[in-house]
Amino acid sequence: MADGVRVAPADKRRAILDAAIRVFARQGYHSTRVADIADEAGVAYGLVYHYFRSKEAVMTELFTERWSLLLDASDALYERDLRPREKLAGIARFIIDSYRHDPELMKVIIVEVTRAANSFGATHLPEIRRAYDVVSRIVADGQRDGVFRAEVDPDFVGMWFYGAIEQLLSGWVFGLIPATDEEFERAGAMVVETLCCGLERHDRA
Amino acid sequence: MADGVRVAPADKRRAILDAAIRVFARQGYHSTRVADIADEAGVAYGLVYHYFRSKEAVMTELFTERWSLLLDASDALYERDLRPREKLAGIARFIIDSYRHDPELMKVIIVEVTRAANSFGATHLPEIRRAYDVVSRIVADGQRDGVFRAEVDPDFVGMWFYGAIEQLLSGWVFGLIPATDEEFERAGAMVVETLCCGLERHDRA
Amino acid sequence: MADGVRVAPADKRRAILDAAIRVFARQGYHSTRVADIADEAGVAYGLVYHYFRSKEAVMTELFTERWSLLLDASDALYERDLRPREKLAGIARFIIDSYRHDPELMKVIIVEVTRAANSFGATHLPEIRRAYDVVSRIVADGQRDGVFRAEVDPDFVGMWFYGAIEQLLSGWVFGLIPATDEEFERAGAMVVETLCCGLERHDRA
Amino acid sequence: MADGVRVAPADKRRAILDAAIRVFARQGYHSTRVADIADEAGVAYGLVYHYFRSKEAVMTELFTERWSLLLDASDALYERDLRPREKLAGIARFIIDSYRHDPELMKVIIVEVTRAANSFGATHLPEIRRAYDVVSRIVADGQRDGVFRAEVDPDFVGMWFYGAIEQLLSGWVFGLIPATDEEFERAGAMVVETLCCGLERHDRA
DNA sequence: GATGAATGAGCGTTCATTCAT
């Protein structure tokens, strides 16, 4: 309501959201009771319902809050005067930095929304597709400009790109692959490098 | 009791499994009541529990049944005397053919297990990783033989590969991309082609 | 059906009853599934229902079989030309010997019937009371003959007697008191001795 | 929030407990559905689970609440400067008064806990034994002081005492013996009288 | 705003019993 140092109301609302991130990340959305969120936030049970229509609305808020940043960043990147692979690299970096900055939130978003096709994934499909679309458009532009090969369907690439990056994040989240700072640095580059240049050596020709 | 095409006891058990595939695919695991499965199978409620310990056990059976085929196919492909990209193409084709052959089952497996990191994904992590590993080994072999560039982490490629393909299947499942026969034909080849050669045109150099 | 060496039919029926004793004793009636009885007896599930109308009927048979022996023995004792306390001692001894001879069956009868006032105890109340009645009549006779004091209500003594003895058996069953052979020998005599003579020393007067 | 005779929160919790007493007494624990308790208490189903972890927890609370009174009374009696038989009489009277005061609760406790060796009896064995122990100690003291005969095992007497009294209460509960006020008055005395003095007339010696 | 008591629909599972073979 205010933008200064005021704490009061918005405070508790924020506390609930932050608590939800932690609990959703820890237990998963389905295993989380509304009481768990309230406990974690240190507020009364009913307050969650004072600020949010439902448990689902809490999740939605969390997702929208973050996803819109990604969308904005993607759009901004798209508009900039960069080569396609640089744009793709920018998106990958943004996602990975998001994870580094707040791994719990990203875990929740990926596990509970983005890859939860039967629940939130369905609800937020339009926003999720918007992110894929930016990638597709970058690829299409690259093809139009002759930088990318024309045979590959840009829509496919949008999905591969996100499929691969999210798989990577999942790997970190669940400890399948090491999650060190260097890994983070390399990973984004590697996704794009692999996508753009392929695995095979071309110098041999 | 009879000979020839006997169906007998295993019959109803199979009917329950098949019904479960349809209902899980339609409503998702969590929204599926055990009664839905029984109804769909045309059997009494209790019979589900006669054959399976729990609703979860039904899902597990479905997953294991199919995933072991993938694992076997992957292993067989790995052993054959093929070039790395042919092996990768074989795996991609197998997965996509699985989807063409029984899209509902594959939908269930991907949506409810493979990408459900908080529920069945956690339970079946070892088997899931085994599939990734085959890809990693193919890549590592390719690097050792000088066919693939050495800079990319094989484990990373395993995840990239499955992340991309599963995203593709998700796209078909949820109608994000057209799911025609030609698309199926192209898609597998295209993932591998792109993964191996990259998006960028090299002829220009 | 036959009384010779024939085994067949009666055999399995008996096997079921004997198995039921063991399982009821081990798990209690309510925690026993019909399948447990069949398993323990090594027969097919359905056979239990071939020989018995219901799970309850199995329990009833077990109880009736044994309780009628007690009733017969009590009646016989009552008819004999013995002093009251000898008759009481005879009953106590019979019960305790029953326990020594087949502790599992007696455990089941006491725990699941005699003291299960809400279930089998209610159903078999008449037969249970018949046993108490014999004691009451012995006491009444003793009072009439001037051997016993007249102030105590004979019905009351019937309950006292069985209450005390069954508590004793319970103590053995659940290991609250040592269950050695000497204990068995002493216990019956001691109840009757105490009941008849009291705890207090009279020699002091 | 208010002062004086406030009832507030504890109110409904108490209502549930009181309702449970009535329903358990009427139908028995196993035949009682949680819905029956809620209905009887005039509260919503879920409220039972708001206040109690489970149906079993309701029963446990009922038992513990009452049994601790008995234990306290027994201990107090034991400490007082009374003759053994007066202490025993005190305990008997306390139990019988408990029954007169709240017959339904005592019925539940005896039928469902104290004599339900396979269910709650097993769970609460330690507390139940503590009650027996006080009797045993009273007897042992009596023997040490030469008031009681030494031949009888004090532990036996503890069991007889409770076995007899509970049988008596059972008799009242199930209408086997008249449950009038005079009977109540006499009964306690009679149990102890019988136990201490025996059935036989000693004046004849 | 804040609290937490109150509500009640919903669901997985159990298991005695029946029945076809």
Added chain:
DNA sequence: AATGAATGAACGCTCATTCAT
């Protein structure tokens, strides 16, 4: 006689949501 598949009613418990204060 013997088997075990098939049936389905029953019930304890969960938990999102509402509401009175």
